[in-house]
Amino acid sequence: MSLDLNRLIVTGENPFIRLSESDGGPITTNASFWRILLSPAGAGHVLYLKSELTQNRWKIYSDNIAMTRWLQKTVQGMLNEELLDTAIPVTDAAFGKSGDARDFWTERAVSHDDEVALTWYDIGEPLLIHTQPGAPPARKYGVCTVLIPALGARLTVNGVQAKGSPFPNQRDGKPFSTCALAFSESWTEAR
Numbered sequence: 001m002s003l004d005l006n007r008l009i010v011t012g013e014n015p016f017i018r019l020s021e022s023d024g025g026p027i028t029t030n031a032s033f034w035r036i037l038l039s040p041a042g043a044g045h046v047l048y049l050k051s052e053l054t055q056n057r058w059k060i061y062s063d064n065i066a067m068t069r070w071l072q073k074t075v076q077g078m079l080n081e082e083l084l085d086t087a088i089p090v091t092d093a094a095f096g097k098s099g100d101a102r103d104f105w106t107e108r109a110v111s112h113d114d115e116v117a118l119t120w121y122d123i124g125e126p127l128l129i130h131t132q133p134g135a136p137p138a139r140k141y142g143v144c145t146v147l148i149p150a151l152g153a154r155l156t157v158n159g160v161q162a163k164g165s166p167f168p169n170q171r172d173g174k175p176f177s178t179c180a181l182a183f184s185e186s187w188t189e190a191r
Contacts, residue, residue, distance in 0.1 A: 006133055006142055006188035010075060012036040012043075014145070014185045015107065017118055017153045018178040019051075019164030027178075028052060028164040029155055031118055032079070033107050034071060035095075041070035045095040047109045047116060048076060048083055053157040058082060061093035061109040061116065075141055075187050101148060105181055114157055120181055122152035127174055133190040145185035147171070153179035 012035050019029040029051035036043050044064025050056065062068040069086050071077075077084040091111045099105040104121040126148045133142040149171075155162045166179035 004142075004144070004188060005191065007191050008038075009141070009187050009189055010036060010039040010071070011184075011186040012038070014182040015105070015118070015120065016180060016182065017120070017155050018166070019153065019155070019162055020167060020178065021164045023167045029162040030080070031155055032076065033109075033118060034076075035097075035107075036064075036067055036071075039067055039070060041067040043067070045093075045109070046071060047093070047095075047107075047118075048080075049116065049155075050082075051155065051157075051162045053155075053160060053162050058085075058088050060088055060090045061111055061114070062090050063093060063095060065090050078140055101181055101183070105150075115159075117154075117156045119154045120148075120150035120152070120179060121154075122150060123181075124149035124151060124175055124177065127171060127176070129171075133188055140189060142188040143185065144188075146183045147176070148181040148183065149175065149177035150179045150181060151177050153177075 017031040018027050032048045034046045044067045046062040046068045050058045093109040093111040096108045106119045109116040130144040131142050153166045
């Protein structure tokens, strides 16, 4: 066993849904959900969502705006540069989950005007991923996470289902998907 000498900056969960209307086609729905247990800006939940259901604009739901903005300036902004824009409004929401990651998993964000439900199903074999900060080149942060691919996924806003589907792909030669549960996710930066 060895100790990771990098500085731990955030830990929690980060399941995502990326839907397309064709295999390899443009992403029609992009959802990044976070359940944060530990960060410099505290714990909480945030959903970053862009879809035809949001008029193809980013919509952000959260119960901790400080954490949400911190993620945008760090890890989430690195993962998707469009989310570096901290002028995107944040909508207050309450969050809940249900299911068992062996069969299906649902996350909900409920605001004054919207109820968003993200569901993953047709669950595959988990993968353990560990990268160091700077690898691949230009990636400032490292990550250690359990990724569980989902060949089935659905996202609804107020009961209306987003267009598109998940598609199978490969990750380091293992079966994967454009949608996955990401549990026990910890991000680091070099000291």
